[in-house]
Amino acid sequence: MSIYIAVHFLVDQVYDHPNLSVVLSVSSLLLWLCVRRPYDIPPNPWFIFPIVGHRPLLRGDPIMILRRLRKELGEVFSVYVDAQLVIVVNGMAAIKEAFMTRGEEFHWRPNTRVCDLFHYGVLCNSGREWREQRRITEAGLQHIKSSVIPLVRREAACLVSALKEKDGEAFDSKVLMESAVFNALTSVICSRRMEYSDVRFEKAMSRFKENLELFSDTKFPNFFPFQKFLMGDFFDVKFLRINMTEIHQKIINPVFEEHREEYSEDKVVDFLDVYLSEMKQKKDVKGTTVEEKSCQAVLYDMLWHGTTVTAATLQWALVFLLGNPDVKEKLQEQLDLLFTSNEAEREKEKDGKDSSAQMPPPELPTYVQAFIHEVQRCANVCQISMAHAVAKEKFLKGYRVPGDAVILPNLDSLMMDADIWGDPFVFRPDRFINADGKISVPTEFIPFFLGIRGCPASGIAQSILSTFLASILFNFDLSPEVEGQPPATTRQKGLVPLPPDFKSKFTLRR
Numbered sequence: 001m002s003i004y005i006a007v008h009f010l011v012d013q014v015y016d017h018p019n020l021s022v023v024l025s026v027s028s029l030l031l032w033l034c035v036r037r038p039y040d041i042p043p044n045p046w047f048i049f050p051i052v053g054h055r056p057l058l059r060g061d062p063i064m065i066l067r068r069l070r071k072e073l074g075e076v077f078s079v080y081v082d083a084q085l086v087i088v089v090n091g092m093a094a095i096k097e098a099f100m101t102r103g104e105e106f107h108w109r110p111n112t113r114v115c116d117l118f119h120y121g122v123l124c125n126s127g128r129e130w131r132e133q134r135r136i137t138e139a140g141l142q143h144i145k146s147s148v149i150p151l152v153r154r155e156a157a158c159l160v161s162a163l164k165e166k167d168g169e170a171f172d173s174k175v176l177m178e179s180a181v182f183n184a185l186t187s188v189i190c191s192r193r194m195e196y197s198d199v200r201f202e203k204a205m206s207r208f209k210e211n212l213e214l215f216s217d218t219k220f221p222n223f224f225p226f227q228k229f230l231m232g233d234f235f236d237v238k239f240l241r242i243n244m245t246e247i248h249q250k251i252i253n254p255v256f257e258e259h260r261e262e263y264s265e266d267k268v269v270d271f272l273d274v275y276l277s278e279m280k281q282k283k284d285v286k287g288t289t290v291e292e293k294s295c296q297a298v299l300y301d302m303l304w305h306g307t308t309v310t311a312a313t314l315q316w317a318l319v320f321l322l323g324n325p326d327v328k329e330k331l332q333e334q335l336d337l338l339f340t341s342n343e344a345e346r347e348k349e350k351d352g353k354d355s356s357a358q359m360p361p362p363e364l365p366t367y368v369q370a371f372i373h374e375v376q377r378c379a380n381v382c383q384i385s386m387a388h389a390v391a392k393e394k395f396l397k398g399y400r401v402p403g404d405a406v407i408l409p410n411l412d413s414l415m416m417d418a419d420i421w422g423d424p425f426v427f428r429p430d431r432f433i434n435a436d437g438k439i440s441v442p443t444e445f446i447p448f449f450l451g452i453r454g455c456p457a458s459g460i461a462q463s464i465l466s467t468f469l470a471s472i473l474f475n476f477d478l479s480p481e482v483e484g485q486p487p488a489t490t491r492q493k494g495l496v497p498l499p500p501d502f503k504s505k506f507t508l509r510r
């Protein structure tokens with residue numbers, strides 16, 4: 001409506017002031033030249049608006065729009081968000097070719113304003129620097145591999161105790177789950193955890209959330225080309241920087257300093273110790289990026305991305321459990337069976353630190369594993385993975401991919417494809433179990449992405465998801481706030497889509 005009024009207003013002005021029509025024609029021509037399409041880029045909707053590109057066509061649920069455009073334009077298509085060319089890669093063949101077979105060429109991150117802010121770590125880095133940070137990240141994760149399960153189980157026991165304290169009252173468990181995930185991660189990364197009552201949790205989580213919103217917002221910081229020359233903070237870039245600084249100052253830097261003081265070559269225990277040891281070794285190497293600011297940035301990347309996506313998946317898991325009581329009962333049956341047949345393990349747990357929380361054994365039944373796969377498929381919290389780029393012009397499936405294009409791998413095109421899953425919109429863990437009763441995972445199931453840029457911490461994420469969910473299901477009966485009214489499954493807008501807020505009851509089963 002407002003566009004309609006604006007157009008009318010402009011037309012009136014042009015009639016009243018003939019000079020204005022000349023100015024408008026010239027500027028429209030210039031703008032058209034700015035956004036005109038090269039012929040050999042991936043197909044895009046035929047009508048393109050000056051300045052805003054295809055933005056008016058992209059209003060609404062982004063995933064529904066991408067699904068529609070894929071049907072109309074094919075597996076590799078493009079859209080202009082303002083003057084920025086965004087190429088969307090769909091389907092296994094194209095995703096595999098770009099990010100696995102030709103992973104090196106397509107591993108780059110786009111040169112956007114927001115990526116600039118994060119570029120010291122591993123998540124938003126590219127080229128030589130990224131390779132160096134990625135190698136240390138993988139080495140650090142490999143080093144802590146054996147301590148992940150015990151530490152995650154310890155945190156799960158704390159989570160169970162905190163849920164017990166709620167005494168079956170309906171409450172929104174989001175912040176508690178986020179805090180438990182954050183603690184599980186800090187336990188393995190830097191041997192620290194905080195009490196759930198610590199005020200730093202809520203602050204850190206809301207800063208993470210705000211940054212994610214700003215990061216995912218295609219509104220401005222990423223795509224408006226001249227914004228860096230504007231005064232003030234129209235597009236919240238400074239706000240994002242302040243948020244990051246706060247998390248660095250309150251959480252990351254103090255832990256880093258403590259570790260640096262306590263560091264001993266003979267006691268390399270956690271991820272941060274591994275990084276410090278590399279820093280020592282590379283002290284005199286010229287041009288290395290293994291330094292304090294990179295280490296802190298890697299910690300930020302892992303805690304920010306790791307907490308938000310893992311906690312979002314947990315949140316979805318609760319929604320699916322509340323909406324599918326038959327699945328929940330089957331899971332509890334299997335966990336109980338396993339528990340009774342593993343009495344010795346249980347006794348060991350009881351002798352451990354927290355005897356109040358009964359923990360299921362670490363080896364989980366097939367149906368529980370299938371359930372977690374199905375949660376990840378349906379939640380699909382990284383639906384467009386992360387933005388990629390190429391350093392120099394390349395060709396993909398016969399189309400030109402310019403060096404300044406943003407490339408999005410559309411994981412929704414795999415997770416929700418009817419040709420792969422048959423009934424993709426039905427929540428059905430059994431789809432991951434074959435006729436022999438074994439787990440069977442289609443190659444298209446890639447919640448952690450693939451290739452050289454795939455998630456390096458998928459093992460930790462899976463341990464957290466399975467241990468937390470098994471512990472909750474084993475100890476509690478889960479029910480919605482109002483009997484018979486499970487929470488909605490609508491996806492909220494955002495880079496990491498969440499379900500709408502909901503309350504649920506955790507009633508002790510034993």
Ligand code: HEM
Pocket residue numbers: 122123124134137185301302303305306307309310313381382385386387409447448449452453454455456457458460461
């Ligand atoms: C359910 C949980 C998780 C999911 C679904 C997930 C998924 C992903 C995806 C899709 C990517 C992006 C690949 C790309 O397109 O570049 C990624 C990257 C990454 N993930 Fe995860 N992730 C999860 C948990 C974690 C956790 C817990 C950590 C850290 C402890 C972590 C650390 C990273 C890092 C450091 C990267 C950047 C890798 C790079 O750019 O080279 N992730 N993850």
